[in-house]
Amino acid sequence: MAAICHLLGVPREDEPRFHHWADATVEAFDPTTGTFEERQRRRSQITRELGEYLDTLAEARVRRPGDDLISGLLADTGPHGPMARTDLLNTCALLLVAGHETTVNLIANGLLTLLRHPDVLERLRHDPDLSIPLVEELLRYEPPVHMLTGRSTLADIDIAGTTIPRGSPLALVLAAGSRDPHRFAEPDHFDPDRADNAHLGFGSGIHYCFGAPPARSETQVALSALARRLVNPRLVTDPPPYRPNPALRGPRRLMIEFDAIAP
Numbered sequence: 001m002a003a004i005c006h007l008l009g010v011p012r013e014d015e016p017r018f019h020h021w022a023d024a025t026v027e028a029f030d031p032t033t034g035t036f037e038e039r040q041r042r043r044s045q046i047t048r049e050l051g052e053y054l055d056t057l058a059e060a061r062v063r064r065p066g067d068d069l070i071s072g073l074l075a076d077t078g079p080h081g082p083m084a085r086t087d088l089l090n091t092c093a094l095l096l097v098a099g100h101e102t103t104v105n106l107i108a109n110g111l112l113t114l115l116r117h118p119d120v121l122e123r124l125r126h127d128p129d130l131s132i133p134l135v136e137e138l139l140r141y142e143p144p145v146h147m148l149t150g151r152s153t154l155a156d157i158d159i160a161g162t163t164i165p166r167g168s169p170l171a172l173v174l175a176a177g178s179r180d181p182h183r184f185a186e187p188d189h190f191d192p193d194r195a196d197n198a199h200l201g202f203g204s205g206i207h208y209c210f211g212a213p214p215a216r217s218e219t220q221v222a223l224s225a226l227a228r229r230l231v232n233p234r235l236v237t238d239p240p241p242y243r244p245n246p247a248l249r250g251p252r253r254l255m256i257e258f259d260a261i262a263p
């Protein structure tokens with residue numbers, strides 16, 4: 001949250017409000033909480049609150065620009081000129097939600113996987129560079145985004161002897177694709193030393209994740225710091241409780257015990 005707020009230019013003291021909006025947004029998309037109308041109402045309320053906050057912030061950046069993303073978009077001198085206010089507010093709200101829950105879940109899924117594979121955790125403790133292939137393997141093996149919906153086919157498509165007719169609604173199960181046995185050797189095996197790891201954790205094609213570079217570095221930094229500093233960490237409950245969301249996968253909370261925190 002600190003990273004995305006810093007990018008946007010949200011003052012430090014306002015970060016807790018963003019936590020609330022990000023959590024509330026994910027909840028409002030969870031099909032298991034409340035009725036459809038309640039979720040719609042909740043979504044409009046968050047959109048309004050967040051919109052008002054971002055609008056005030058944008059107004060302040062018009063008067064006193066900084067080196068943040070909002071100031072940059074407001075002052076853009078490219079061929080399309082500065083971004084219209086509504087587009088700016090929508091873009092910032094999208095970045096906030098897309099950039100928060102996913103990275104939090106990758107870090108939590110990552111720590112969980114490391115605690116289940118103590119040999120890899122031990123290697124990471126001494127070799128922070130291992131975090132680079134490790135994060136790629138996590139995006140394949142335990143990805144935060146399991147499924148994308150809202151797509152449809154532009155033409156008839158043949159897959160494994162079945163024709164999906166043009167215009168059919170599709171759900172792309174990225175997590176299953178990343179464990180396809182025709183594509184990956186021993187797909188259910190967690191192996192940060194895989195030579196070929198073209199996973200689908202960030203999607204693919206023109207909508208490939210815009211935030212992949214910061215998400216990668218945040219997770220590499222967080223996991224190597226946790227590996228280095230937590231002394232004798234262990235899971236309290238395995239498996240941990242999960243959020244009941246079919247698209248975004250991550251523990252509701254990850255309880256761990258440890259003996260001390262190294263400097």
Ligand code: HEM
Nearest residue numbers: 098099102103106144145201202203206207209210211215
């Ligand atoms: C581990 C963390 C992340 C994961 C697993 C992830 C995953 C994804 C996936 C699978 C897509 C493709 C969606 C589609 O095809 O419809 C996507 C798109 C996107 N992501 Fe991420 N994301 C992460 C972090 C971030 C961060 C940190 C940001 C912002 C700073 C971000 C911003 C976006 C945006 C704006 C798109 C839409 C791109 C487009 O439609 O052109 N994501 N992400």
